Amino acid sequence: MSIILYGIPNCDTVKKARLWLDGKGVDYKFYDYKKQGVDEAALRDWVSEAGWEALLNRAGTTFRKLPEAKRADLDAGKAVTIMLDNPSAIKRPVVTGAGAILIGFKPDDWAAHL
Secondary structure (H helix, E strand, C coil): EEEEEEEEECHHHHHHHHHHHHCCCHHHHHECCCCCCCHHHHHHHHHHHHHHHHHHHCCCCHHHHCHHHHHHHCHHHHHHHHHHCHHEEEEEEECCCCCCCEEECCCCCCCHCC
């Protein structure tokens, strides 16, 4: 199983997730999408599998600072554009390669898949 953890290294939730993975001895690769950007095809796959509503962090500062016109009338296309332009608007972490996409750090869910 090839696990990839996507996130931002200074995010507290990502730090907790990495500690949890390390503590369980799970081998994973870390992908910093703030520095490396987000692959559009991967993001569209995540949206297809989990839904844009699960991925877009509407409670975060990045999203709330967007102009009202960008935040209004959201749909999958508009949400993908926002996340591509502003990777910090993606909920984190995102884990792939675990048999299901895992969004956010929920130890019980992670234990069931990892």
